[in-house]
Amino acid sequence: MISPVLPTYNRAPLAFEKGEGSWLVTTDGRRFLDMGAGIAVNALGHANPxxxxxxxxxxxxxxxxxxxxxxxxxxxxxxxxxxxxxxxxxxxxxxxxxxxxxxxxxxxxxxxxxxxxxxxxxxxxxxxxxxxxxxxxxxxxxxxxxxxxxxxxxxxxxxxxxxxxxxxxxxxxxxxxxxxxxxxxxxxxxxxxxxxxxxxxxxxxxxxxxxxxxxxxxxxxxxxxxxxxxxxxxxxxxxxxxxxxxxxxxxxxxxxxxxxxxxxxxxxxxxxxxxxxxxxxxxxxxxxxxSDPDFLDEVRRKAAFVRQRLEGLVEAHPDVFEGLRGQGLMLGLRTRVAPGDLVAAAYEEGLLCVPASDNVVRLLPALNIPDADLSEAVDRLDRAAGRLDAKG
CATH class of the missing domain: 3.40.640.10 (Type I PLP-dependent aspartate aminotransferase-like (Major domain))
Structure with a gap:
């Protein structure tokens, strides 16, 4: 029997009821760090005051x-x-x-x-x-x-x-x-x-x-x-x-x-x-x-900060990652595994990221995401990649 909502999406088994900044909380109380921002939509995070x-x-x-x-x-x-x-x-x-x-x-x-x-x-x-x-x-x-x-x-x-x-x-x-x-x-x-x-x-x-x-x-x-x-x-x-x-x-x-x-x-x-x-x-x-120049300066600074961390992540998991691409806070991890596998492993670590074509997983965080959250995201990706290493 068809669902009341037309089933055109392969939805993850997650439902969120609250968001603040770069964090989302599910209906059952779990916290997720959002590195997808609603597919680059929530440019200033969730519930921005x-x-x-x-x-x-x-x-x-x-x-x-x-x-x-x-x-x-x-x-x-x-x-x-x-x-x-x-x-x-x-x-x-x-x-x-x-x-x-x-x-x-x-x-x-x-x-x-x-x-x-x-x-x-x-x-x-x-x-x-x-x-x-x-x-x-x-x-x-x-x-x-x-x-x-x-x-x-x-x-x-x-x-x-x-x-x-x-x-x-x-x-x-x-x-x-x-x-x-x-x-x-x-x-x-x-x-x-x-x-x-x-x-x-x-x-x-x-x-x-x-x-x-x-x-x-x-x-x-x-x-x-x-x-x-x-x-x-x-x-x-x-x-x-x-x-x-x-x-x-x-x-x-x-x-x-x-x-x-x-x-x-x-x-x-x-x-x-x-x-x-x-x-x-x-x-x-x-x-x-x-559009404020100081805000855009901060986006570029954050981008350089997280890119350096992600390059280290790619080097640390050569069986999972092939490379890093992108510009600013529009970044893609090209994977040697199925992108969906990395996304699923990231869910297990409380992290949201977005698959794309060409074996890429997208990272599209809020533009005002704090450095601490960026570091936490890389740490969680590291653990997610470790899960895939262990399966490999």
Whole structure:
């Protein structure tokens, strides 16, 4: 008999009732150190007092009015994002998947308005993850996401990871945009080298194609910059944001230049809930905290601190770990064992981490996690790896 909740998830046998900082407590009283942060969502930890205050204050005034009217909280957050980034305009969504849908529409609408509707193809990359809507799975193209859901939305061309010749061959007269994650999350914490992001910007400038960055998982301070593409010193035309921007409250956004965004005139897109007062009140507080240069300095310092500890962990368990990859506090342990085995062993040690593709286990802690908790996490990973060594 099917369960009341549609069984589309392979859920761990854990249920949490309370969280504080980087710690979660189960319904039966067990404490877990959270190195997944809700898959990079709880950027400031659980029950962060600043976010609780922002949400509570807004909840006592106004929850929802729809986008039929001006929303001052939305305007305030949009202005902060525009001031801090390449963007001239912002559209708010409820999720990264919705942001992907708008980014696709925006790129195609751009060329339609320029009188070249034949430029509708979007070039994407193997290992990508842009959400689970029909458009997003067509963009990613991986068999595990698209099997059984055809026919797929046409107009996407996938290129193998790191295949520069394939990329140039894929870009042609029908190309509307190139879509890429500066750091692949679900794909296994694969960092696109700075020179490659610069090369993509140059290629788009030469061909006129729009450059779309998916920073749903790697954005909002996760890599030690406000957005990951800043490390390469290049800007996109369109950018997808979600996860950390709401600090745990559902919120996403599409940021765009005026040129890319202007064709999306009144009536071309909409959202009933997107950018409602509750979400934007929380998002504005997240933005105030995470965009502070001192906060980002601390993220980089913490990243260097935990990376050194993790490199020692990899060396200490060569039968379990192959290497460490990633940037900032978006780190991946490539394993010689099944990632699920390490995740399960970590559960036994009271630690939460997140599996990914390419034999990787992700570590995505809250950006304000204390050093002591980072050290404790490595210690627990060490014990988890020891369990697997003993079985080996």
């Amino acid at each position: 600043d976010l609780v205050a922002a949400l509570t204050a807004q909840a006592g005034q106004l929850w929802h009015v729809s986008n039929l009217y001006r929303i001052p909280e939305q305007e305030r957050l949009a202005a902060a994002l525009v001031e801090a980034t390449f963007a001239d305009t912002v559209f708010f969504t409820n999720s990264g998947t919705e942001a992907a849908e708008l980014a696709i529409k925006m790129a195609r609408r751009y060329w339609f308005e320029k009188g070249a509707p034949e430029r509708h193809e979007i070039v994407t990359f193997e290992g990508a993850f842009h959400g689970r809507s029909t458009g997003a799975i067509a963009a990613a193209g991986s068999e595990k996401m698209v099997k059984g859901f055809g026919p797929l939305m046409p107009g996407f061309r996938q290129v193998a990871w790191g295949d520069h010749d394939g990329l140039h061959a894929a870009v042609g007269p029908q190309t509307a945009a190139i879509l890429i994650e500066p750091v692949q999350g679900e794909g296994g914490i694969r960092v696109v080298p700075d020179q490659c992001l610069k090369g993509l910007r140059d290629l788009c400038d030469r061909t006129g194609a729009l450059l779309i960055f998916d920073e749903v998982q790697c954005g909002m301070g996760r890599t030690g910059r406000l957005f990951a593409h800043e490390w390469a010193g290049v800007d996109p035309d369109i950018m997808m944001v979600a996860k950390g921007i709401g600090g745990g409250f559902p919120l996403g956004a599409v940021l765009a230049t005026e040129a890319a965004g202007a064709p999306m005139s009144a009536g071309t897109h909409g959202s009933t809930y997107g950018g409602n007062p509750l979400a934007c009140a929380v998002g504005a507080r997240v933005m105030e905290i995470v």
